[in-house]
Amino acid sequence: MNTALEARPPSRDRRTKFHSKMQRVLVAVDLSGWSKATAIYAAGIARRFDAAVTLIHAFDPEGITKIAGDRVYGSLDDARRDAEERLSGLVEEILRFYPKCDMEFRIGAPAEQIQTAALLLKADLVVIAGHHPASPLRFLAADQAQEISRNLSCPVLVYNGSGTAADAARKPQPMDNSAQSAAS
Amino acid sequence: MNNLLEATPVAERSIGHHPLVKRIVVATDLSEQSRKTVAYVVALARRFGASLTLVHVFEPDPITFSTPEANEAFENARRDAELVLLGLFEEVRQTYPDCEMEFRVGDPVKQIALMASTLKADLVVTGGHHLRFLARMFAADEAPRILHATGCPVLVYREGTICNADIKTGKP
Numbered sequence: 276m277n278t279a280l281e282a283r284p285p286s287r288d289r290r291t292k293f294h295s296k297m298q299r300v301l302v303a304v305d306l307s308g309w310s311k312a313t314a315i316y317a318a319g320i321a322r323r324f325d326a327a328v329t330l331i332h333a334f335d336p337e338g339i340t341k342i343a344g345d346r347v348y349g350s351l352d353d354a355r356r357d358a359e360e361r362l363s364g365l366v367e368e369i370l371r372f373y374p375k376c377d378m379e380f381r382i383g384a385p386a387e388q389i390q391t392a393a394l395l396l397k398a399d400l401v402v403i404a405g406h407h408p409a410s411p412l413r414f415l416a417a418d419q420a421q422e423i424s425r426n427l428s429c430p431v432l433v434y435n436g437s438g439t440a441a442d443a444a445r446k447p448q449p450m451d452n453s454a455q456s457a458a459s
Numbered sequence: 460m461n462n463l464l465e466a467t468p469v470a471e472r473s474i475g476h477h478p479l480v481k482r483i484v485v486a487t488d489l490s491e492q493s494r495k496t497v498a499y500v501v502a503l504a505r506r507f508g509a510s511l512t513l514v515h516v517f518e519p520d521p522i523t524f525s526t527p528e529a530n531e532a533f534e535n536a537r538r539d540a541e542l543v544l545l546g547l548f549e550e551v552r553q554t555y556p557d558c559e560m561e562f563r564v565g566d567p568v569k570q571i572a573l574m575a576s577t578l579k580a581d582l583v584v585t586g587g588h589h590l591r592f593l594a595r596m597f598a599a600d601e602a603p604r605i606l607h608a609t610g611c612p613v614l615v616y617r618e619g620t621i622c623n624a625d626i627k628t629g630k631p
Contacts, residue, residue: 316612319479323506405612430499432614 297324301379301398303389303423304332306361313404313434314365318373320400320432328369329396331379332362333388355382386422398429405435480507482578486571486585487515489543496586496616497547501555509581511558513551514574515544516567537564580611587617 302317304310314330321328334355359380369376379396381388393401403423423431485500487493497513504511517540519533541562548560563570575583 316479323479427617429618430614430616432612434612435610 297321297326297399299327299329299396299398300400300402301389301393301396302328302330302402303385304330304362304365304404305385306332306358306365307404309404311365311368313402314369315372316434317400317402317432318369318376320402321375322373326375326399328373328376329379329392329398330362330366330369330376331381331389331392332358333381333383333385334358335383335385337384386425389423390426393427393429400430400432401427402432402434405433480504480509480581482510482512482580483582483584484512484514484571484575484578484580486567486583487513487544487547488586489515489540489547490586493586494547495618496584497551499616500584501551503582503584504555504557509557511551511555512574512578512580513544513548513558513560514563514571515540515561516563516565516570517541518567519564575611582612582614584614584616587615 297320300317300321302314304314314328318328320326336351336355362378362380366376366378379392381392389401392398401423480503483500483504485497487497500511503509517537519537544560544562548558552558561574563574571583571585574580
């Protein structure tokens with residue numbers, strides 16, 4: 276807070292220009308119940324800027340083998356295919372509301388994959404699902420949000436609700452255990 | 460298919476023509492870098508027609524015992540910080556009139572969360588350089604509590620931290 280004392284008083288020539296552009300919003304989804312709300316929120320932001328929305332899911336084979344949950348896969352291929360289909364399904368959902376939406380399915384460590392995609396796609400904003408405050412996955416979400424945002428060069432938004440009291444009080448949707456394997 | 464397709468009515472409404480963000484709380488440490496954060500937020504607020512509240516939380520150093528000199532130094536530092544915030548506020552208000560300021564003393568994370576809750580903020584924004592605040596906010600044990608307390612999305616503004624990264628690999 277001592278930096279406050281180092282700042283000089285504002286003057287006309289030091290004024291920061293108040294403008295920004297946003298052309299692409301990258302939304303990291305883990306395909307849990309909270310992902311759809313996050314994607315819709317991100318699309319709402321994008322619409323204001325007429326920006327494109329890319330939903331990204333990073334399928335982490337290492338995570339799948341570590342945490343099986345109650346969804347047992349015959350093989351990693353089945354799990355990967357299932358995740359890709361679910362991401363595609365989510366994109367279809369968003370396209371009903373906002374046409375400028377596409378998807379990016381990646382394989383690897385979520386934080387690294389999302390950082391790479393953000394750079395390659397020149398994302399102007401990365402949105403990460405923070406999970407509902409009552410969710411048992413919230414600690415994992417906070418940890419992953421920190422990891423993902425650490426090396427990003429663009430703004431990062433952690434979505435944990437619409438901001439309304441009603442939404443904050445709303446119970447989280449049932450969690451899919453495969454959420455633990457992937458992004459955010 | 461799965462619970463992805465279950466209805467999320469509150470979020471779906473937000474994609475329509477209703478304002479998605481009506482009030483933004485900006486946590487600023489008043490540094491030079493924070494001016495860029497504020498500039499970004501003003502542009503964001505303008506898009507949404509949102510009200511803006513600039514908040515600075517003055518965090519006193521822990522004092523083991525109080526002396527008149529220490530009290531005077533504290534008061535001077537507090538007053539200086541408040542004046543800098545006022546200057547920033549006046550500057551922003553010339554460009555974006557729907558702006559308020561709030562100066563607080565205490566723990567930044569707690570105070571920002573309290574402000575966000577009290578003002579029913581739709582978005583809290585802070586700068587990526589605001590390291591102490593971010594470290595606390597993203598600390599595994601505190602993040603859920605803070606995010607719950609704010610009850611709204613949190614945006615961390617960053618600019619050019621990996622601008623020299625390899626464009627092919629994305630790695631710094």
